[in-house]
Amino acid sequence: MNSESSVYKLMEVCGTHTMAIARAGIRQLLPQNVRLISGPGCPVCVTDQSELDAVLDLSMEKDVIIAGYGDMLRVPGSTRGDSLARRKSLGARVEIVFSPVDAIGIAQREPDKQVVFLGIGFETTAPGTAMAVKLAKERGVENFSVLCLLKRVEPVLRGLAKDPDFDIDGFLCPGHVAVITGADSFGFIPRELGLPAVVSGFEPEDLIRSCSMLLSQIREGRAELENQYKRAVTSEGNLLALKTMEEVLEPSDCRFRGMGTVPLGGFSIKPEYRKFDAKARFGLEYKDVPEPAGCRCGLVIQGKIEPAGCPLFGRVCTPADPVGPCMVSSEGSCAAAYKYSWEE
Amino acid sequence: MCLAVPLKLIEIEGNDGVAERDGITRSVRLDFIKEPRLGDYVIVHAGFAIERLNEAQALADIEAAKEIEDELRKLCV
Amino acid sequence: MEDIITLDYGSGGKKTSSLIEETILPLLGNPALDELGDGAVVEGAEKLVFSTDSFVVSPYFFPGGDIGKLSVCGTVNDVAMQGGIPKYLSLGLIIEEGLPAEHLKRIIGSVSRTAEEAGVRVVTGDTKVVEKGMGDGIFINTSGIGVLACPGLSPKNIRPGDKVIVSGTIGDHGTAVMLARNPDLVKGDLKSDCKPLNRLAQALYGLGEDLRVLRDPTRGGVATTLCEFVQGSGNCVILDESALPVSPKVMSACDILGLDPLYCANEGKLLAVVAPERAADALALLKDIPGGEDAAVIGEITDAHPGKVLVKTRFGALRILAKLAGAQLPRIC
Numbered sequence: 143m144n145s146e147s148s149v150y151k152l153m154e155v156c157g158t159h160t161m162a163i164a165r166a167g168i169r170q171l172l173p174q175n176v177r178l179i180s181g182p183g184c185p186v187c188v189t190d191q192s193e194l195d196a197v198l199d200l201s202m203e204k205d206v207i208i209a210g211y212g213d214m215l216r217v218p219g220s221t222r223g224d225s226l227a228r229r230k231s232l233g234a235r236v237e238i239v240f241s242p243v244d245a246i247g248i249a250q251r252e253p254d255k256q257v258v259f260l261g262i263g264f265e266t267t268a269p270g271t272a273m274a275v276k277l278a279k280e281r282g283v284e285n286f287s288v289l290c291l292l293k294r295v296e297p298v299l300r301g302l303a304k305d306p307d308f309d310i311d312g313f314l315c316p317g318h319v320a321v322i323t324g325a326d327s328f329g330f331i332p333r334e335l336g337l338p339a340v341v342s343g344f345e346p347e348d349l350i351r352s353c354s355m356l357l358s359q360i361r362e363g364r365a366e367l368e369n370q371y372k373r374a375v376t377s378e379g380n381l382l383a384l385k386t387m388e389e390v391l392e393p394s395d396c397r398f399r400g401m402g403t404v405p406l407g408g409f410s411i412k413p414e415y416r417k418f419d420a421k422a423r424f425g426l427e428y429k430d431v432p433e434p435a436g437c438r439c440g441l442v443i444q445g446k447i448e449p450a451g452c453p454l455f456g457r458v459c460t461p462a463d464p465v466g467p468c469m470v471s472s473e474g475s476c477a478a479a480y481k482y483s484w485e486e
Numbered sequence: 487m488c489l490a491v492p493l494k495l496i497e498i499e500g501n502d503g504v505a506e507r508d509g510i511t512r513s514v515r516l517d518f519i520k521e522p523r524l525g526d527y528v529i530v531h532a533g534f535a536i537e538r539l540n541e542a543q544a545l546a547d548i549e550a551a552k553e554i555e556d557e558l559r560k561l562c563v
Numbered sequence: 564m565e566d567i568i569t570l571d572y573g574s575g576g577k578k579t580s581s582l583i584e585e586t587i588l589p590l591l592g593n594p595a596l597d598e599l600g601d602g603a604v605v606e607g608a609e610k611l612v613f614s615t616d617s618f619v620v621s622p623y624f625f626p627g628g629d630i631g632k633l634s635v636c637g638t639v640n641d642v643a644m645q646g647g648i649p650k651y652l653s654l655g656l657i658i659e660e661g662l663p664a665e666h667l668k669r670i671i672g673s674v675s676r677t678a679e680e681a682g683v684r685v686v687t688g689d690t691k692v693v694e695k696g697m698g699d700g701i702f703i704n705t706s707g708i709g710v711l712a713c714p715g716l717s718p719k720n721i722r723p724g725d726k727v728i729v730s731g732t733i734g735d736h737g738t739a740v741m742l743a744r745n746p747d748l749v750k751g752d753l754k755s756d757c758k759p760l761n762r763l764a765q766a767l768y769g770l771g772e773d774l775r776v777l778r779d780p781t782r783g784g785v786a787t788t789l790c791e792f793v794q795g796s797g798n799c800v801i802l803d804e805s806a807l808p809v810s811p812k813v814m815s816a817c818d819i820l821g822l823d824p825l826y827c828a829n830e831g832k833l834l835a836v837v838a839p840e841r842a843a844d845a846l847a848l849l850k851d852i853p854g855g856e857d858a859a860v861i862g863e864i865t866d867a868h869p870g871k872v873l874v875k876t877r878f879g880a881l882r883i884l885a886k887l888a889g890a891q892l893p894r895i896c
Contacts, residue, residue: 167880241533
């Protein structure tokens, strides 16, 4: 932390925090010299466009039903305008589900189709996704598989901190990830990075309190882990959920949009469950694809520029016609900024 | 990816349950809740209850939320 | 415009606007159509209000109504919002092969009862049947004619200082239909608010020029309608979040499904913009009529941020309410 600096930068790394902050207008309530920066917390935004392209191609295969969360429907791959919504209009079977278990239900009702569930999310969503794989195996639902695109928060944060431009004064830690992994899982932030960290809930009051706790730490020169979300987050996390994750998933190197490969940044399905791994089942390959021309999602995701700092923001890239996922994902920084902020 | 809502458990059948708020009910999986009980408040994300809410702490948080004016003042560095 | 029509083009948001502006107006435009009001004011022996609407709701039976009731309310309400006293409807049915006759009977029964409640008559119609797979059970189009009673209603009348009033709770229809579409997922005793609005509207006609504009916030919800009121103008709406009437059930359903009640369709509510000194009168008039009991002032017009709709949160912060690009998608994130 630069003690001469009069501007304090707090980073959150959770798409739902991004949205909650924007919705409550928290930035307007913070003092002028405090900046809230959105980091790579939107799991859709950080999914590499080559993986999305593979999903889009898969969606056109006869007898394949793609099942995913509503968030995924309009995210563009590497070609502007190309998304699951568009493919649906061209005949692809795309179903919006609210839970991976719903996708198993679809598979059971349509035994002659292949149902591929898009497993997007961080550790909050990982246990449910893992349980779906287990349930499919137990119930013998052979026409169901999961495309595991799950990500892990800790490696990403470590990767960010290694960057020479890294200049953050404190972290708001994702409350629901911490429900699963435990508040202590963020202990490395004060211990190894020397920075204050507060595990935060999602109500406006939670966020205000968490920012206040972070700023107190900064003011007092402390670097500690604090838990603001004690009503849901324990120190050790949800052991049942962690056990299920451990059974089905293993950490693996993973490409993050705009950040390159993050060592152990994602999850993949363990060999014992490979039968339900859509990547293996369909022999999917992820081709190296460049970012769409001018797209700065990679920089936005890392918190290096604000949405308004991207030359395409609001002019060429809008929610109606997005260039990159930060604008269309319901949790993307650009979507939040476009939807909730404006220039005075 | 963390939209999750606190709901009250009103039905339990093995690993499946029903949770509700204000008369709206939702089916939930209970695989990750140790010994779920009727009346527990759980946080539900993507169809799974991911944790039981600590009632005492939740009430304390509601009280603390009333002091939000103080918190807003404390924000000034 | 893209090369294919996708679902988003029908959602009432920006893509619908672009479809109208880029494809329809250039080919069909005329003074009446170009106004893009809820109803068209046209010349006849008297000044008439003429409107049309098509109904493709799925499922066609939902708590609180069905496609038949909706098809009468939709057009009656559009005529009423444009200041017309609705009189006559046409009824066009496109039926998918295989629709149970019992269902058709129920739907026509609803049309009949709702027409009677609204004081209109179905005077002409048409029926077509298409092959299985070519229609979603049944599609309906209604067109309606009314006699102009309150001329000049238009967003162009809106000026700084005016108040924004809603006649009751918001988001009811959209969430009820969403629940009806996902019956295994979320259950609740949520009903569509579908009802004719002509009596509520007529109660306000007496305000004369102090009533600036009326509109029923259907597709796209209150947010979209308010955006339409001010876009391209020097006006801005500032909504008071704590003044928005939302029933707790609707709020919970929206929280669970990841929806925002401000963007959910309403089929039995109207938005009115009135002169500030008449706001209290307008509220009293609405509350006196069944369906208007929960009427409330929800915001005001200023010229601070031209063309924008802003919401003042509980903490006094302001956030923008944008027109959606396409249909509102349920969020899990």
